[in-house]
Amino acid sequence: MHGIPADVAAVPSQHTGPDARTSAPRPSGAGTPWWIWALAGGLFLLYATLSLRIHQRMLSRSFDLGIFEQVVRSYATGRLPVSEIKGPDFPILGDHFSPVLALLAPFYRVWPTTATLLVAQAALIAVSVLPLARWAHRTLGARAAVVIGLCYGLSWGLASGVGYDFHEVAFAVPLLAFSLTALGEGRMRAALWWALPLLLVKEDLGLTVIVIGLVIARRGGPPARRMGLALAVAGGLVALLVALVVLPAFHPQGFAGYVASHGTDPGQGGGLVELARRMTVGLVTPETKVATLMLVWAPTLFLAVRSPLAWVAVPTLVWRFASDYVAHWGTGLHYSLVLMPIVFAAFVDALHRRRTTPAGLRRYLLGAAGVCLALLPSHAFWQLTEPATWRTDPRVAVAERLLAKIPDGATVQASDLLVTHLTSRTSVSLFGWADSRPDPQWIIVDTRVPMERRWPLSVPAEAIALERAKADGYRTEAQQDGFVLLRRGQP
Known part of the structure; x- marks a missing residue:
């Protein structure tokens, strides 16, 4: 265990050039300072408290908290997951592919309550702080680790997820944080193994796995290139298998029913014309999409876009902005939850790769802290400062x-x-x-x-x-x- 040292300077790389840096030996996590654990623990308490208070005040929704509890309850009783909220005995694997939820079944058997899901989500998100803060500590110094850990832990994207019940993508948050930290540190094999379970979290994350594989292939030597390309191919094949075979097979109305339940109105211009519009000008119109895009990168003062890790956010942003569901475009609900570990991993990577000077690092950290504080009152974490949160309606x-x-x-x-x-x-x-x-x-x-x-x-x-x-x-x-x-x- 270590106290908080006074260093703030970036730690210079022992290698020259990006390829050499990515081949650096694996750093040990055994020396994680106690205050990084305390930071993650404090954020866990914040997340759990907010979620539980929302539920205790009877403000939790059936879509999606009720659905996910019914899914976990099914697994806990040894059955394939169904949700009565979606329909009588509706097989949820015909709606979304999230078998990772079965991991909560043992906990639910011991504690069969909605709070199990909310506390589990709080723990999953809080754990994601550890790899990012440790990476920042090793490469940028202790103060950088504190600021980046807090800015990430209190970011608006995490707040939007914690403040809106429970979602399966909470499992993706630590997986992305560990995978991208390993990738940034040159531990390509670890990056691959942390990325693979994303395929069991939700079907759209197969696209994210493809991009992670391509980034591994781009940043590593020949062995890493082979691993990265294999990961990208595996991600693509699993995504196709799930979308074209698994989900339609479980849907009560088969392939046609699955397509209808997840399809979109092609519009008067025809299917191909409408698809072309959505994938071009439709990605930046209406202006809500541009505002969301700016807000995604603003917590890092847009420096994160200078890291190759930023490409990992592209699949999520594209499918959201190409959707015709208005809620996908904005900053509400939980849709930005998976973006935050990507954004902050890219932030640490960019600060390290460009060998930021101590003075420059201080400016970036102050700027990031300022953005974090400015955004806090407009998002869910601020509810904990409001008296209404601590009052219970009779x-x-x-x-x-x-x-x-x-x-x-x-x-x-x-x-x-x-x-x-x-x-x-x-x-x-x-x-x-x-x-x-x-x-x-x-x-x-x-x-x-x-x-x-x-x-x-x-x-x-x-x-x-x-x-x-x-x-x-x-x-x-x-x-x-x-x-x-x-x-x-x-x-």
């Missing part, structure tokens, strides 16, 4: 009492924000969602959801649906503070 206790009336194992339809409080012990789907299991034993609805959180039904549509349920034989079991609990009458 209606939460009412909801918990009514939810407790629903027996374990029952079939239920529930409002969006109530679903995740039933996923661990019932077969729950979404009230008002067309694909939900029909004729559940119980229905529970919060009729006072604020307009900005209301989905999928408007207030009038929800009232009509409740009256229709009563007309179909459901009787009111309880009603209090806007919550309505219905039970199906005996035939």
